[in-house]
Amino acid sequence: MEQRQNTFYSYLGNIMNWKERIVGLIFCLTLLGILMWAMLATQSWAGVTGTAAPQSGANVKHPGEIVAKQKNCLACHNVNVKMVGPAFKDVAKKYTEADKEYLVGKVMQGSMGVWGQIPMPPNNVTAEEAGKAIDWILSLK
Numbered sequence: 288m289e290q291r292q293n294t295f296y297s298y299l300g301n302i303m304n305w306k307e308r309i310v311g312l313i314f315c316l317t318l319l320g321i322l323m324w325a326m327l328a329t330q331s332w333a334g335v336t337g338t339a340a341p342q343s344g345a346n347v348k349h350p351g352e353i354v355a356k357q358k359n360c361l362a363c364h365n366v367n368v369k370m371v372g373p374a375f376k377d378v379a380k381k382y383t384e385a386d387k388e389y390l391v392g393k394v395m396q397g398s399m400g401v402w403g404q405i406p407m408p409p410n411n412v413t414a415e416e417a418g419k420a421i422d423w424i425l426s427l428k
Contacts, residue, residue, distance in 0.1 A: 351423025354416045365408070366427060373402040381428040387425070391417040 294368035355361060382390060394417040401405035410417070 318351075349423040349426065351421065351426075353417040354412070354420045355423065358410060358412050358416065358420070360410075360420065371405055372407055375424045376427045379425050380426065384425060387418065387421050390421045390424075394420065 355364075364373065366375045366377055368374050369377065378390075391414055393401075393407070394410055395412060395414065397407050397409040412420070
């Protein structure tokens with residue numbers, strides 16, 4: 288009579304029957320699905336991104352808000368609260384549409400001393416992207 292090798296896998300085979308294996312597999316797949324859903328639901332690109340018709344009542348994001356998120360402006364700025372840089376609503380109170388070119392230049396080339404001693408470094412944005420972001424910021428009044 289041949290003696291069976293006592294390995295980890297044969298031990299599992301002795302403990303778990305096929306029904307327990309199926310239940311375990313279903314549990315793992317369900318958990319994986321929930322984790323994937325959570326990852327996709329929290330992405331900044333998830334949801335409506337400005338493609339709905341204006342006045343439609345849909346949650347439409349301003350193109351400038353999308354640029355600000357993509358270019359990491361929100362790492363130093365917040366809409367309502369001063370962080371490293373000024374709050375976007377404070378910028379909107381201080382400047383008007385007539386200052387748009389000035390602000391685009393500040394975003395692209397950087398700035399220091401206007402809102403304190405912490406400098407804003409030059410940002411890797413095009414003039415068009417900076418203009419969209421400034422339009423959004425100025426709309427926050």
